[in-house]
Each structure stands twice: as C-alpha cells, then as structure tokens.
Amino acid sequence: xxxxxxxxxxxxxxxxxxxxxxxxxxxxxxxxxxxxxxxxxxxxxxxxxxxxxxxxxxxxxxxxxxxxxxxxxxxxxxxxxxxxxxxxxxxxxxxxxxxxxxxxxxxxx
Amino acid sequence: xxxxxxxxxxxxxxxxxxxxxxxxxxxxxxxxxxxxxxxxxxxxxxxxxxxxxxxxxxxxxxxxxxxxxxxxxxxxxxxxxxxxxxxxxxxxxxxxxxxxxxxxxxxxxxxxx
Numbered sequence: 001x002x003x004x005x006x007x008x009x010x011x012x013x014x015x016x017x018x019x020x021x022x023x024x025x026x027x028x029x030x031x032x033x034x035x036x037x038x039x040x041x042x043x044x045x046x047x048x049x050x051x052x053x054x055x056x057x058x059x060x061x062x063x064x065x066x067x068x069x070x071x072x073x074x075x076x077x078x079x080x081x082x083x084x085x086x087x088x089x090x091x092x093x094x095x096x097x098x099x100x101x102x103x104x105x106x107x108x109x
Numbered sequence: 110x111x112x113x114x115x116x117x118x119x120x121x122x123x124x125x126x127x128x129x130x131x132x133x134x135x136x137x138x139x140x141x142x143x144x145x146x147x148x149x150x151x152x153x154x155x156x157x158x159x160x161x162x163x164x165x166x167x168x169x170x171x172x173x174x175x176x177x178x179x180x181x182x183x184x185x186x187x188x189x190x191x192x193x194x195x196x197x198x199x200x201x202x203x204x205x206x207x208x209x210x211x212x213x214x215x216x217x218x219x220x221x222x
Contacts, residue, residue: 033210042113042199042213043152050208088152095140095159096167097211101151 003027004091004100012106016078021087021103024071029091029098032065032072037086037102046074079107110135113214115200121220122190130185130217132200138212139205141183142167143175145196146216152199158183159205190221 005024013019023032031050035043047056049065049072056063060083062075076083084107090097116131132141142157144167154167158177172194174186183202187194197218201211 031208035210035213040216042201042215043211044213045210048208048210090152092208096142096154096157099152101149 003098004089006087006089006100006103008103009101010104010106012108013079015080015107015109017107018075018077019079019105020073020075021105022071022073023089023100025091026070027091028069029093030069031092032069033090033092033097034063034072034074035088035090037088038084043086043088076105079105081107081109083107112136113200113202113212115198115214115217117217118215119218121222122187123222124191126190127186127188128190128219129187130198130200130219132183132185132202132214133181134183134200134202134212135181136202136204136212137180138202139180140203141177142201142211143173143183143185144199144201145169145194146199147196155185155198190219192221195219195221 033048034046037043047063052067052069054065060077086102088102089100113134143155144152156175158164161180176184200214203209203211
C-alpha cells in the first residue's frame with residue numbers, strides 16, 4: 001500500500017519555466033518533508049513542514065503543507081538545470097518516515 | 110564532520126553468501142535507519158534504531174538483521190544473500206527530537222548474482 005502518492009512521476013521542462021509537484025495521502029502525518037536526490041547520491045533534506053497550512057520558501061522553492069496535514073506541494077519558480085533531480089516527499093509517522101516514489105525532474109537548458 | 114558514511118560503496122555477492130554493511134555517523138544522532146531503494150518502489154524502511162542497543166523492524170525486514178552496539182554505528186547484515194536483495198542501500202540518521210529531517214549516507218550498491 002502506497003501511503004504517499006506523488007505526481008507527476010516524470011517532468012521535463014525548459015529552463016525558466018515554473019512547475020509544481022504534488023504529494024497526496026489519505027492519511028494524516030505529523031510532519032511532511034521534502035528531499036532532493038541526485039544520481040548516485042543519497043537524498044538531501046530540503047525542508048520540513050509541521051503545521052497544517054504552513055508555507056515555507058527556500059529561494060525559488062515554495063513548499064506548502066495542506067490544512068488537514070494530508071498533502072503537500074512543491075513549487076519551483078524559474079527552474080534551472082541545477083534543479084534537475086529526484087524529488088521525494090516523506091510523511092512523518094512517530095519515529096519513522098513514509099516516502100513517496102518521487103518525481104523525476106529534468107530541466108533542459 | 111563527515112556526516113553519515115557507508116562502507117562499502119559497491120559489492121557483488123553470490124547467492125547464499127553473507128555480508129555486513131556498516132553505517133557510521135558523527136553527529137551524535139539518536140535515531141538511525143536502513144532503507145533500500147529499488148526502481149519504481151521508492152525508499153523502503155528495512156530496520157531502524159531509536160538508540161544504542163535498540164532495534165526495530167521496518168516495512169521490509171525479512172532476510173536482514175541489524176545491530177546497534179555503539180551509538181554512532183548501525184550495521185546491516187545479510188546472512189544468506191538472494192538475488193531479490195540486489196538494491197541500493199541507504200543509511201540515515203537524525204536527532205531524537207520530533208520534526209527533524211534525516212541525514213542520508215551516499216549509499217551502497219549491492220548486486221547478488
């Protein structure tokens with residue numbers, strides 16, 4: 001059973017475009033985290049959101065946690081080739097995390 | 110600080126062989142985790158530990174054992190490797206306080222022939 005559904009699975013865009021990826025669940029999580037993973041490396045934490053409705057901005061990245069704490073979105077403004085990677089969302093469950101399968105983003109120059 | 114390190118980076122085993130993957134962290138984190146990552150399956154939790162001397166099963170524990178004898182180390186063992194255990198294995202750690210993210214190691218790519 002996949003508790004966290006990410007969409008889209010794959011996204012290929014041109015440099016300068018905006019994009020949004022989604023992370024949805026029917027379950028409530030205590031926190032929602034987003035990670036970025038590059039080929040051959042481990043995931044790297046981008047942000048943690050813990051309050052329903054919370055919005056966090058990290059330069060060109062905007063993260064939102066749904067009011068009911070069941071879903072989240074990641075919006076990237078003016079994407080750059082350096083944003084290319086696998087974006088993973090993860091929901092907090094006690095001391096563990098439940099990961100989505102990821103969105104593979106390719107930003108073409 | 111080295112963060113989270115994993116040894117080895119690559120390994121090829123024959124079916125039935127055993128091996129141990131070592132994870133070490135120098136951040137004094139309480140919690141440590143072992144995941145496997147397979148194409149189309151995402152990251153799946155194998156075992157985890159909430160402190161020295163403690164371990165618990167995750168989502169896919171069968172065929173694996175773990176030990177946390179020292180706070181900074183978390184070992185993952187395969188007693189009798191199977192081709193289904195071919196995967197990339199990641200170790201992660203985090204502080205014991207709620208709301209903190211996990212810090213991942215660089216991964217070990219294991220192939221079982």
